Amino acid sequence: MAKKKATESLYFIIQEDLKSKIRLGELKEGDRIMSESEICEHYNVSRITARRTLNNLANEGYIKRIPGRGSFVNYYAxxxxxxxxxxxxxxxxxxxxxxxxxxxxxxxxxxxxxxxxxxxxxxxxxxxxxxxxxxxxxxxxxxxxxxxxxxxxxxxxxxxxxxxxxxxxxxxxxxxxxxxxxxxxxxxxxxxxxxxxxxxxxxxxxxxxxxxxxxxxxxxxxxxxxxxxxxxxxxxxxxxxxxxxxxxxxxxxxx
Incomplete structure (x- = not known):
């Protein structure tokens, strides 16, 4: 149970960090966002956590995932x-x-x-x-x-x-x-x-x-x-x- 909660906390922290970068314009519409493997390396997390982060960002409309190309910022305000x-x-x-x-x-x-x-x-x-x-x-x-x-x-x-x-x-x-x-x-x-x-x-x-x-x-x-x-x-x-x-x-x- 403790391990599961720790994984969920990491996922939330990474997700909010990427959202913040997008909202502040550090990552602009059309910019490529880190891949699953890059998120794993950068944040020192598992592939499951990285995949969940990207899937959720896509579901909320912050990014779009293009097979064979990667994930790209889909946000503007x-x-x-x-x-x-x-x-x-x-x-x-x-x-x-x-x-x-x-x-x-x-x-x-x-x-x-x-x-x-x-x-x-x-x-x-x-x-x-x-x-x-x-x-x-x-x-x-x-x-x-x-x-x-x-x-x-x-x-x-x-x-x-x-x-x-x-x-x-x-x-x-x-x-x-x-x-x-x-x-x-x-x-x-x-x-x-x-x-x-x-x-x-x-x-x-x-x-x-x-x-x-x-x-x-x-x-x-x-x-x-x-x-x-x-x-x-x-x-x-x-x-x-x-x-x-x-x-x-x-x-x-x-x-």
Whole structure:
């Protein structure tokens, strides 16, 4: 038992050491990482411990393993500035990457037929018999999955023209909502929660079930009316958030 615990401790120490090097940029995206034999020699551990370290780093998305070539860093972090309204696509372009979406579901449906019906009713202040336009998509940066988005738009806020466009075009809701927001957006509220990915969502992101993620619940308002409710599951090792506060009075500070 003691030997097993010692092995698990070594595995954890090595894994966290390599993660730290990746997060700090000592090992950058595309860099080759140590092989099993090199880890054995460098850390003086068994082949089993080295293999377990690399397998876990791969499962969590930090590295990708290519047969016959080795293991390579698969990590980068987008720095999200939350001092203003932000768009994931715009932030991705800002950091020199290519944004793309893969649509899983897009449909008109009743609230009661959705998995998180109670949460949706509470956030949008509607009933289970109200209709929504529901979109679920995978967000990618440089063709690497980074987030799963679920967007809920109350159809009561849509014009007939918008409704027709949503039914015809996968991306129509993005451009329509974006156009409204540019002219009428006046506030956004967000809630951040640490979660473990379900089997379904983990599969969308090509990671193991239970992988840590950041859940972001966002409600967008246009002229103080709710425009949409969005739930984003973001891989925590693919994004850094920077929050800036302005105009804080001394009396507001606490230790």
């Amino acid at each position: 987008l720095e999200m500035h939350t001092k203003k309204y932000y768009s994931l696509a715009e932030e991705t372009v800002h950091w020199g990457m290519r944004p793309r979406s893969e649509y899983i579901t897009q449909t008109f449906t009743l609230v009661k037929d959705l998995p998180e019906a109670e949460q949706i009713m509470e956030q949008l202040r509607i009933t289970e018999n109200d209709e929504l336009y529901y979109v679920k998509r995978v967000r990618l940066s440089n063709d690497t999955p980074v987030a799963v988005d679920c967007t809920y738009v109350p159809t009561a806020s849509l014009t007939e023209d918008e409704r027709a466009k949503f039914a015809e075009n996968q991306a129509a809701h993005v451009y329509s909502i974006d156009a409204k927001m540019r002219g009428a957006l006046n506030r956004v509220s967000e809630t951040f929660t640490a979660v473990a990915l379900s089997t379904e969502d983990a599969s969308c992101l090509n990671v193991a079930a239970g992988t840590p993620a950041l859940r972001i619940d966002r409600i967008t308002y246009a002229r103080d009316s709710i425009l949409e409710y969005n739930v984003r599951l973001r891989l925590t090792y693919r994004c850094d958030y920077s929050i800036a506060y302005k105009g804080i009075e001394p009396r507001e500070l606490s230790i």
